[in-house]
Amino acid sequence: MSARNKELVALIPASLLVTAGFAGVFIQRSNHISNISLTYGAVFLALCVAGHVFIRFALPDSDPYIFPLVAALASFGIVMVFRIDSALARYQAQWFVLGLILFATTIVVFRDYRKLERYRYVIVFTSLLLLLLPRLPGIGYSANGAYLGIRIPGLFVFQPAEFAKIGLVIFLASYLRDTRQVMVMGARRVLGVTIPPIKHFGPVLVIWGIAMVIMLLLHDIGSSLMFYGGLLAVLYVATGRVSFVVVGLVAFALGSWYVSTHVAHIHDRILAWEDPFNAHLYNRIGGSFQIANSLFAQAAGGLFGQGFGQATLIFPGSHPAAYLLPAPQTDMIYAVITDELGLFGSAAVLLTYLLLIGRGFKAAVLSRDSFSTLLAVGLSSVLALQVFVIVGGVTRVIPLTGVTLPFISYGGSSIVANFVLVALLLLVSDRARRPVP
Amino acid sequence: MNGPIGKLFAVVVVMFAFLVAWTSRWTVFEAKSLNENPLNKRTLADEVRIKRGLIRADDGTILARSVPAAGGTWKRAYPTGSLFSQAVGYSNPLEGQQAGLEQSRGSELRGLQQGLNAVFGQTSSQRFGDDVYTTLDPKAQQVARRDLAGRAGSVVALDPQTGAVLVMYANPGYDDNHPLAPGGTQYNRSTQAGYPPGSTFKLVTAVAAIDSGLYTPTTTIDGHSPITVSGVPLSNDANEQFGLITLSDALTKSVNTVFAQVSEKVGIGRMTRYMRRFGFYSQPPLDYPPGQIRASRPYNSANGRAFRPGSPNEDIGRIGIGQGGLEVTPLQMAMVTAAVANGGKLMTPYLTSRVVNQDGATVETIGPSVYSQVMKPSTADAVKQMMLKVVEEGTGTPAQLGGISVAGKTGTAQIGPQGSNLTEPWFVGLAPVGAPKVAVAVTVDTTAGGYGATVAAPIARDVIQTLLAEGR
Numbered sequence: 001m002s003a004r005n006k007e008l009v010a011l012i013p014a015s016l017l018v019t020a021g022f023a024g025v026f027i028q029r030s031n032h033i034s035n036i037s038l039t040y041g042a043v044f045l046a047l048c049v050a051g052h053v054f055i056r057f058a059l060p061d062s063d064p065y066i067f068p069l070v071a072a073l074a075s076f077g078i079v080m081v082f083r084i085d086s087a088l089a090r091y092q093a094q095w096f097v098l099g100l101i102l103f104a105t106t107i108v109v110f111r112d113y114r115k116l117e118r119y120r121y122v123i124v125f126t127s128l129l130l131l132l133l134p135r136l137p138g139i140g141y142s143a144n145g146a147y148l149g150i151r152i153p154g155l156f157v158f159q160p161a162e163f164a165k166i167g168l169v170i171f172l173a174s175y176l177r178d179t180r181q182v183m184v185m186g187a188r189r190v191l192g193v194t195i196p197p198i199k200h201f202g203p204v205l206v207i208w209g210i211a212m213v214i215m216l217l218l219h220d221i222g223s224s225l226m227f228y229g230g231l232l233a234v235l236y237v238a239t240g241r242v243s244f245v246v247v248g249l250v251a252f253a254l255g256s257w258y259v260s261t262h263v264a265h266i267h268d269r270i271l272a273w274e275d276p277f278n279a280h281l282y283n284r285i286g287g288s289f290q291i292a293n294s295l296f297a298q299a300a301g302g303l304f305g306q307g308f309g310q311a312t313l314i315f316p317g318s319h320p321a322a323y324l325l326p327a328p329q330t331d332m333i334y335a336v337i338t339d340e341l342g343l344f345g346s347a348a349v350l351l352t353y354l355l356l357i358g359r360g361f362k363a364a365v366l367s368r369d370s371f372s373t374l375l376a377v378g379l380s381s382v383l384a385l386q387v388f389v390i391v392g393g394v395t396r397v398i399p400l401t402g403v404t405l406p407f408i409s410y411g412g413s414s415i416v417a418n419f420v421l422v423a424l425l426l427l428v429s430d431r432a433r434r435p436v437p
Numbered sequence: 438m439n440g441p442i443g444k445l446f447a448v449v450v451v452m453f454a455f456l457v458a459w460t461s462r463w464t465v466f467e468a469k470s471l472n473e474n475p476l477n478k479r480t481l482a483d484e485v486r487i488k489r490g491l492i493r494a495d496d497g498t499i500l501a502r503s504v505p506a507a508g509g510t511w512k513r514a515y516p517t518g519s520l521f522s523q524a525v526g527y528s529n530p531l532e533g534q535q536a537g538l539e540q541s542r543g544s545e546l547r548g549l550q551q552g553l554n555a556v557f558g559q560t561s562s563q564r565f566g567d568d569v570y571t572t573l574d575p576k577a578q579q580v581a582r583r584d585l586a587g588r589a590g591s592v593v594a595l596d597p598q599t600g601a602v603l604v605m606y607a608n609p610g611y612d613d614n615h616p617l618a619p620g621g622t623q624y625n626r627s628t629q630a631g632y633p634p635g636s637t638f639k640l641v642t643a644v645a646a647i648d649s650g651l652y653t654p655t656t657t658i659d660g661h662s663p664i665t666v667s668g669v670p671l672s673n674d675a676n677e678q679f680g681l682i683t684l685s686d687a688l689t690k691s692v693n694t695v696f697a698q699v700s701e702k703v704g705i706g707r708m709t710r711y712m713r714r715f716g717f718y719s720q721p722p723l724d725y726p727p728g729q730i731r732a733s734r735p736y737n738s739a740n741g742r743a744f745r746p747g748s749p750n751e752d753i754g755r756i757g758i759g760q761g762g763l764e765v766t767p768l769q770m771a772m773v774t775a776a777v778a779n780g781g782k783l784m785t786p787y788l789t790s791r792v793v794n795q796d797g798a799t800v801e802t803i804g805p806s807v808y809s810q811v812m813k814p815s816t817a818d819a820v821k822q823m824m825l826k827v828v829e830e831g832t833g834t835p836a837q838l839g840g841i842s843v844a845g846k847t848g849t850a851q852i853g854p855q856g857s858n859l860t861e862p863w864f865v866g867l868a869p870v871g872a873p874k875v876a877v878a879v880t881v882d883t884t885a886g887g888y889g890a891t892v893a894a895p896i897a898r899d900v901i902q903t904l905l906a907e908g909r
């Protein structure tokens with residue numbers, strides 16, 4: 001079977017998922033079935049098929065499983081968002097359309113994505129600017145103490161970190177392709193630790209500094225961990241030196257220790273993480289209410305979950321609505337998934353991400369040039385870290401910070417940016433798998 | 438660069454394994470403690486969406502029902518209010534408060550399924566609880582309230598043949614529609630109050646004396662007064678002197694000195710054994726919240742602590758006449774009477790007769806069960822005859838009913854400081870003597886010199902009359 005036919009067949013799970021999911025929600029709300037809502041599912045499937053047809057023509061040699069895995073996650077996401085708030089699902093569907101348009105545009109414009117290397121400094125400075133935008137008065141705003149979004153009143157809300165992560169990865173892949181040899185060759189060993197030459201390691205230190213500044217300025221550990229982890233992953237693959245990673249982790253740990261003791265909002269998050277059921281913390285604004293209720297929601301789900309549409313999100317009969325789980329459609333969507341589908345459902349979602357990340361690494365392995373390899377590694381790692389940061393936060397593995405669950409959480413920036421990320425992965429894999437003439 | 442990529446992927450797999458492990462921790466391993474966490478309002482959210490079943494009296498009168506509230510939730514209404522509040526209790530899940538049958542039969546009223554039904558039964562999100570039928574008799578309950586006439590006190594009536602609780606009324610009560618309103622109390626005197634039983638306890642002493650073979654109803658005992666019991670003089674009411682008197686006559690005339698001697702002769706060991714069989718020293722196994730029911734037993738007046746059963750420090754002579762630190766519930770005295778009425782076989786008391794689901798099918802029937810064989814049937818018969826004489830010619834004549842033979846025993850416990858005339862009047866009775874259908878215990882709190890015969894016995898008579906008139 002050709003790669004593209006495999007892709008088409010692999011879309012079947014996504015279509016089954018979206019059909020079964022909507023059917024489940026409809027059965028639950030049998031008293032108000034509407035044709036309008038049914039069309040969501042149909043439109044969504046049509047979009048998936050359109051994406052497939054586009055790939056068939058544009059990237060015939062690309063990995064056949066990346067797009068179906070994304071489609072499965074996205075179809076699952078739209079069912080969840082629909083179930084939480086059917087009005088939001090309509091916007092989410094619109095974001096999918098925009099995401100697919102940018103997906104196609106990326107593939108058409110950057111068909112030879114290696115020309116991105118030429119603009120690496122433009123890209124990195126744009127990314128840094130984007131990251132700092134939320135701090136600008138007038139358009140920047142903070143949510144729960146973290147400065148993650150900008151708002152053009154009446155137009156849109158935008159989370160620049162979602163795009164900045166891609167820009168930073170492109171820069172790193174390009175920069176380390178050039179310098180990875182010198183970094184290892186020119187390294188000196190001091191007290192058994194390999195120290196790379198400052199001249200070449202400098203930009204890496206800059207990224208570390210940026211991660212720290214993000215934490216300090218934007219008050220967000222989650223995004224910093226994502227950027228910094230992506231950096232370490234690319235650095236490790238580029239140089240093969242574990243010692244760089246160890247030094248990097250120590251540096252990050254020191255930085256986070258400083259920030260967590262000096263930024264009140266992050267300190268609160270850590271206290272809430274340590275002791276979510278402390279009554280004092282629980283009742284405090286910005287305290288542990290969110291993480292504690294995330295755990296309660298997961299406990300309610302158990303092994304098999306309560307079923308689609310069965311989780312309690314709002315206390316019944318409460319006026320105004322008392323949310324049992326704040327931000328169910330974004331940060332907390334994994335807790336809602338676990339509540340409704342149980343351990344098995346959420347493990348299946350995690351496995352889908354793992355397969356997707358695995359396909360990304362596979363593209364990296366197959367690539368024939370260093371830039372492509374490092375780009376694919378960076379993009380896959382950032383995706384993996386983003387999932388880890390939000391799911392780890394919701395399950396109390398690490399302190400909770402607000403990043404989206406890629407393709408599943410409600411949110412335009414997240415959907416669109418991650419579609420661009422996937423477009424780049426497909427571009428890399430198409431080039432890697434293209435038969436050598 | 439492929440080696441590091443493989444290792445990097447391994448790290449990602451490990452990180453995701455952590456995520457799955459932690460999700461398992463909350464969904465499976467620590468789910469129970471999370472579900473029971475007091476901060477967790479989810480269980481409450483489920484609770485208020487359940488339409489709890491009805492609670493009905495024996496004749497079908499609705500004692501509790503669910504009415505719709507905001508947002509698809511339900512709340513409870515109690516049409517009979519304070520008449521049944523002590524037995525029925527109330528349920529307010531939002532405040533985490535519940536009492537009475539609403540609590541003890543909560544899982545039935547919520548319709549919690551068990552076994553296979555729990556897995557396959559709950560297909561609908563709309564949940565209905567099952568209806569609970571109680572054994573309570575509204576007419577007799579009404580009579581109990583009327584006769585207590587606002588005085589503090591308690592009336593408990595049992596069906597001695599089954600253990601069904603027919604009447605459980607106590608003053609003061611509360612309106613279970615407004616359980617926290619000032620002036621009401623949820624303290625149920627029928628099951629929670631510890632009163633000195635006075636002479637009604639002589640029934641227990643008589644049972645132990647006759648059943649152990651040491652005495653017969655005709656055994657004669659010296660009834661002079663005062664005598665020394667545990668080093669302290671004990672006298673009869675008004676220091677009345679009786680010469681040699683039979684055990685039966687001593688009960689008829691409620692002679693303290695005789696029963697104190699008998700109790701001392703029977704001894705702590707035997708008395709304790711019979712008291713245990715009657716249910717003393719342990720919480721009555723009523724289908725009622727354990728926090729609202731207490732064990733009847735003697736307490737050490739020196740330190741207020743309960744005596745260990747059979748403790749040699751108990752003043753067994755005074756316990757034998759219902760003093761000596763004995764604190765009993767009206768329910769316990771009704772159980773004593775019921776055991777005598779039912780040929781010595783004490784039935785387990787119960788408030789719920791059956792549970793009926795929304796389709797009208799009976800899903801659970803609470804049948805009679807034996808609590809203990811307290812005494813030989815011959816002993817029960819002998820004591821019953823002695824009690825009959827109490828009502829026919831002794832202290833209990835105000836309990837007489839035209840045409841129906843009532844047997845009983847009065848009690849007038851002296852309470853309050855030495856020399857005060859405060860009393861706790863009691864009457865326990867059973868009827869009809871031939872084949873008893875009703876056993877009743879009545880007490881009125883702290884009267885100024887009131888006697889069991891004049892204060893409590895007429896209430897018992899009216900309740901017995903009402904219950905028998907209804908075909909019991």
